[in-house]
Amino acid sequence: MWPKSILILSCLLLAACQSFTLVEAEKQTIGGTYSVEAQIQWNKMDEQGVELWTVDGPLLQSLRFVSEVKDGDALFTLPRAPGSAEQQAQMPTYRDDFSLSETVEFIIASLERYGANQIKASHIRPAKFGSADGIRFEFTFLTEEGLESDGIATAATIDAELFVVIYSGTHEYYFPKYKDQVERLLASIALVDGQVGYMFKSLLEEERVGPGVG
Numbered sequence: 526m527w528p529k530s531i532l533i534l535s536c537l538l539l540a541a542c543q544s545f546t547l548v549e550a551e552k553q554t555i556g557g558t559y560s561v562e563a564q565i566q567w568n569k570m571d572e573q574g575v576e577l578w579t580v581d582g583p584l585l586q587s588l589r590f591v592s593e594v595k596d597g598d599a600l601f602t603l604p605r606a607p608g609s610a611e612q613q614a615q616m617p618t619y620r621d622d623f624s625l626s627e628t629v630e631f632i633i634a635s636l637e638r639y640g641a642n643q644i645k646a647s648h649i650r651p652a653k654f655g656s657a658d659g660i661r662f663e664f665t666f667l668t669e670e671g672l673e674s675d676g677i678a679t680a681a682t683i684d685a686e687l688f689v690v691i692y693s694g695t696h697e698y699y700f701p702k703y704k705d706q707v708e709r710l711l712a713s714i715a716l717v718d719g720q721v722g723y724m725f726k727s728l729l730e731e732e733r734v735g736p737g738v739g
């Protein structure tokens with residue numbers, strides 16, 4: 526049974542936020558760098574520079590596209606609020622020479638700072654990101670409201686910048702509701718002509734020994 530307040534708040538946020546636009550179930554270009562085939566209609570908004578898609582509301586499930594993370598950048602930018610500048614300064618920053626395991630640790634640490642509690646990563650492995658060599662892992666966490674949630678993250682370095690796609694949702698109902706559609710979307714990633722993906726440092730070697738996360 527869902528807490529009624531969570532369901533009502535999520536619906537109100539989705540209905541009232543004027544920044545949401547409709548994403549049709551067709552090919553969509555992300556950041557001018559790659560495209561995906563949206564399997565269903567989504568609602569899209571800008572979340573501090575991150576492209577966020579949702580169907581039922583971001584408190585219940587979300588698909589985030591983080592693009593063009595450069596050396597020294599944080600993965601997420603916190604909303605402006607009292608004390609946010611100090612918290613933003615504590616955000617992990619990306620390094621363009623990160624290995625596979627360091628990139629996973631960076632994403633996990635960023636999610637923790639962004640509000641994912643008790644996060645645990647699993648099934649960390651190399652994965653294709655379109656034609657680029659990338660990484661993928663699954664994770665579990667608790668939301669700030671205490672809801673058990675699941676997630677998938679995949680990432681790749683393209684033209685020396687990090688691109689990350691994160692799908693997450695509540696463990697009960699909302700994560701599995703669109704998981705198959707998201708899997709097909711991830712499989713459809715295609716780099717725009719001229720974009721070049723780079724293999725993470727020591728990718729194959731780390732695959733044999735296993736990254737030290739989770």
